[in-house]
Amino acid sequence: MSNHILEPAAREFADATAKPPFLYELGPDRAREVLDDVQAAPVSKLDVDEK
Numbered sequence: 001m002s003n004h005i006l007e008p009a010a011r012e013f014a015d016a017t018a019k020p021p022f023l024y025e026l027g028p029d030r031a032r033e034v035l036d037d038v039q040a041a042p043v044s045k046l047d048v049d050e051k
Contacts, residue, residue, distance in 0.1 A: 013038070023035070
């Protein structure tokens with residue numbers, strides 16, 4: 001088995017979702033709520049120069 005190298009945030013997400021209850025066990029409404037919460041977290045972005 002090969003070792004997978006993930007960025008810290010990806011590793012944290014993978015570890016958090018590796019334990020039950022799994023999304024498919026929650027049903028559509030609850031699973032959607034969980035995913036909405038995960039995606040609503042603030043994301044740090046690099047500054048950009050727009051023209």
